[in-house]
Amino acid sequence: MTARAIASRARLLGAPLDRALTSARATWSERRGLVLTLADDAGCRGQGEASPLSGFSRETVNDCLAALDSVHERLAPVDLSAAPVAAIEAALFPLERELAGVPAARFALETALLDLVGRRLGRSIAACLAGHEPHEPVPLSGLVALGEDAAERARALVARGVRTLKVKVGLRPFDAELAALLALRRELREPFALRLDANGAWPLEGARARLDALAPLAPEWIEEPTSAEGLCELGATAVPWAADESLAEPTLRAFVLERRAPSCAAVVLKPALLGGLLHARDLALRARAAGLEGVVTHLFDGPVAVAACAELALSLPAPRAAAGLDAHAGLAAYPTVALPQLAGAVIVPSGRAGLGLPLLDPEPLG
Numbered sequence: 001m002t003a004r005a006i007a008s009r010a011r012l013l014g015a016p017l018d019r020a021l022t023s024a025r026a027t028w029s030e031r032r033g034l035v036l037t038l039a040d041d042a043g044c045r046g047q048g049e050a051s052p053l054s055g056f057s058r059e060t061v062n063d064c065l066a067a068l069d070s071v072h073e074r075l076a077p078v079d080l081s082a083a084p085v086a087a088i089e090a091a092l093f094p095l096e097r098e099l100a101g102v103p104a105a106r107f108a109l110e111t112a113l114l115d116l117v118g119r120r121l122g123r124s125i126a127a128c129l130a131g132h133e134p135h136e137p138v139p140l141s142g143l144v145a146l147g148e149d150a151a152e153r154a155r156a157l158v159a160r161g162v163r164t165l166k167v168k169v170g171l172r173p174f175d176a177e178l179a180a181l182l183a184l185r186r187e188l189r190e191p192f193a194l195r196l197d198a199n200g201a202w203p204l205e206g207a208r209a210r211l212d213a214l215a216p217l218a219p220e221w222i223e224e225p226t227s228a229e230g231l232c233e234l235g236a237t238a239v240p241w242a243a244d245e246s247l248a249e250p251t252l253r254a255f256v257l258e259r260r261a262p263s264c265a266a267v268v269l270k271p272a273l274l275g276g277l278l279h280a281r282d283l284a285l286r287a288r289a290a291g292l293e294g295v296v297t298h299l300f301d302g303p304v305a306v307a308a309c310a311e312l313a314l315s316l317p318a319p320r321a322a323a324g325l326d327a328h329a330g331l332a333a334y335p336t337v338a339l340p341q342l343a344g345a346v347i348v349p350s351g352r353a354g355l356g357l358p359l360l361d362p363e364p365l366g
């Protein structure tokens with residue numbers, strides 16, 4: 001039995017944000033993306049989202065819109081009797097080349113196919129990816145900005161049961177950030193794991209000394225302490241680091257997976273940057289085989305993409321590292337959708353087929 005896509009539509013989403021989002025790499029005053037809806041010959045639908053992020057993504061929303069125009073006409077049929085991952089790879093095969101430069105569009109199309117196949121088979125996307133329904137929850141990490149209310153925000157997260165806090169650094173002078181982090185460690189009585197993220201802000205010459213200075217904080221790791229080229233030169237460091245956006249560079253990806261980076265402890269997986277759930281899962285499994293943690297995070301994207309990332313996190317083998325998929329401020333730019341995977345401090349199996357979400361674009365497909 002096959003599922004043949006007979007119609008598709010990509011519809012733009014997004015809005016300006018009341019409060020801008022900030023990292024060391026860029027500031028965003030709006031979030032925009034698209035939702036792709038696919039319909040098959042049995043009347044079933046699936047949806048996916050592409051919300052590329054300026055400063056991180058190489059493509060724009062309009063590039064994704066162009067890549068996904070009438071995309072159903074170029075998909076091969078999906079073999080519903082085959083393993084879902086192999087069936088979706090085969091369905092995408094005719095599009096491999098044209099989607100190579102638009103990873104967020106590939107993510108949207110893959111998600112829509114997985115949603116559709118999951119609904120046809122009565123399985124969650126996590127089950128389609130892993131081959132069995134997951135049962136165990138995945139812990140969430142929570143984001144804390146280093147401002148006046150940092151301790152208050154951190155306490156609220158810990159009170160909710162979140163035990164891994166992540167702080168963006170590289171935004172202010174290093175000494176000020178270090179003092180604020182030390183104060184946060186002092187002020188919070190409850191134990192918590194600390195992750196930092198410099199988004200490549202520090203030059204290689206200064207990065208090693210800064211990593212030395214961070215050692216008293218005992219962070220789990222710091223993401224992207226310097227540029228992709230710098231990470232290859234960093235050598236052994238006082239605190240572990242993690243590769244995130246630089247994984248889009250094939251050279252850095254190979255460098256990390258071949259364990260040529262002695263202090264690299266983890267890879268951070270953003271399906272919108274890595275070209276979808278299948279590529280991200282493959283990278284997570286290869287990282288695990290190399291002794292590295294695999295952490296799934298969002299790209300400040302909308303509800304369909306966040307739900308898809310949660311399904312990916314659920315599909316990974318235990319033990320799973322805390323995932324950076326807590327509800328985020330960028331969701332305010334998208335239609336409000338309850339995410340069945342997010343439950344307090346953990347990601348839980350949705351108990352629903354496919355993505356487990358209502359269709360964001362439920363109108364008939366022309």
Ligand SMILES: [Mg+2]
Nearest residue numbers: 197223244268
């Ligand atoms: Mg990061």
